[in-house]
Amino acid sequence: MKRYGLVGYPLGHSFSKSFFEEKFEKLGLESYRYDLFEVEYLKDFPSIWENYPDLQGVNITIPHKIHIKRFLDQLDASAIKVEAVNVVKKKGNKLVGYNSDYHGFKKSLTGWLENRNISALIFGSGGSSLAVQSALLDLDIDFEVVSRTTEKADMLYTKLIKDPSIMEEHKLLINATPLGMYPNVDDGPPIPYEQITSDHFLYDLVYNPEVTFFMKEGEKKGAKTKNGIEMLELQAEKSWEIWNS
Numbered sequence: 001m002k003r004y005g006l007v008g009y010p011l012g013h014s015f016s017k018s019f020f021e022e023k024f025e026k027l028g029l030e031s032y033r034y035d036l037f038e039v040e041y042l043k044d045f046p047s048i049w050e051n052y053p054d055l056q057g058v059n060i061t062i063p064h065k066i067h068i069k070r071f072l073d074q075l076d077a078s079a080i081k082v083e084a085v086n087v088v089k090k091k092g093n094k095l096v097g098y099n100s101d102y103h104g105f106k107k108s109l110t111g112w113l114e115n116r117n118i119s120a121l122i123f124g125s126g127g128s129s130l131a132v133q134s135a136l137l138d139l140d141i142d143f144e145v146v147s148r149t150t151e152k153a154d155m156l157y158t159k160l161i162k163d164p165s166i167m168e169e170h171k172l173l174i175n176a177t178p179l180g181m182y183p184n185v186d187d188g189p190p191i192p193y194e195q196i197t198s199d200h201f202l203y204d205l206v207y208n209p210e211v212t213f214f215m216k217e218g219e220k221k222g223a224k225t226k227n228g229i230e231m232l233e234l235q236a237e238k239s240w241e242i243w244n245s
Helices: 015-027 041-053 067-071 077-082 101-110 125-140 157-162 165-169 213-220 229-243
Strands: 001-008 032-038 054-060 087-091 094-098 119-121 141-148 172-175 199-203 224-226
Touching: 001 015, 001 041, 015 032, 015 229, 032 157, 041 054, 041 067, 054 077, 054 229, 077 101, 077 125, 087 141, 101 125, 101 141, 101 229, 119 125, 125 141, 141 157, 157 165, 199 213
Parallel strands: 001 032, 001 054, 119 141, 119 172, 172 199, 199 224
Antiparallel strands: 054 087, 087 094
């Protein structure tokens, strides 16, 4: 038996579980399985590996992508670059952290964005946001981070409401928060949606629902929109590559 899984809290419906179970079936890997590990507190993370000695690797999701690092023995260059981990691989007796979100977002964005001569606003400052920031840096796309606190951000959401020119100057809007994810489908980043125009591009890392509140508000204004499903598929394939390398 070779076991993989997803660590986060709460988990609910999991894209990763269905993705990998389908992959195992297609590849005829009958002795492989993918489990969900709901871990509210990371102090319980080591016990997963003790309880499941056949566990080969896990994906890490919210809210643990940043703080998981202190429970790992080593970080790959991708995790060091992003400063967040969403893939863990067991190598001998060591746990090594990687980041495949960066790869998934960068590839998905470049295949969709028509104009690279653009600046971005990233909503949220957590682990997913860090992957987005790293990708934009590599693509030479200027950005500012917007959050509820200025601890890890350039500005607060309230500043966008007070100064309409900010939304006007940044044509790429990226939701890197879980706001709008099922079942809270009427939620979204607290931004002045009335300032969106047909020149804007809205990328939502949320994939369920397929069309989020954030995307709907953009579509009303004629903006181009994209959800996070392609990014998820790309990062999942990268996870599989990491576990098998």
